[in-house]
Amino acid sequence: AQKVTQAQTEISVVEKEDVTLDCVYETRDTTYYLFWYKQPPSGELVFLIRRNSFDEQNEISGRYSWNFQKSTSSFNFTITASQVVDSAVYFCALPSYQGGKLIFGQGTELSVKP
């Protein structure tokens, strides 16, 4: 069965701290994609990144970085020098076998305090 687990339900940090959001997934596919989305207080889900299982190189985009490890089925997301605007719920997701649906984890609510 396919499954995405985000064990951290809530994380609270002080501005400028680094924070890592964990994501563990299960899939039978040998080739697959993984996604991270951000849901700010406004509610709309914003796409952050898509990674192909072939590419295990870490991805860095500004203060954001992603660590994909196929051996442990993990796709963790790190925010460096966090800012108040990073406060949001973050979702990790995996495409389903059918219909192109995305299977989402339960989300991690990140609160960055000034």
Next chain:
Amino acid sequence: SQTIHQWPATLVQPVGSPLSLECTVEGTSNPNLYWYRQAAGRGLQLLFYSVGIGQISSEVPQNLSASRPQDRQFILSSKKLLLSDSGFYLCASGGGRGANVLTFGAGSRLTVL
């Protein structure tokens, strides 16, 4: 790039009343379309998806139904709302096996009293 329009943004309805939430998509043709619900807490539950006009797949049995009368129009309906239908409803477009990114609308917040 795609743009998803959802309306109404906010809705307060009494139990037993009907519901219609509408979603339209710009910037693409023949998209896969999805309705997700986010109840209290954070989990995103897929309710319906559609791969074409008139083609609807339901993920969970419920009080709601969906229709796709046009290629880029997706409607979520109910004949009689229940308290448990309260939540945040998100329409999404895109998907497809593997790489395609889902683009989400701004959502419709429904409160059933």
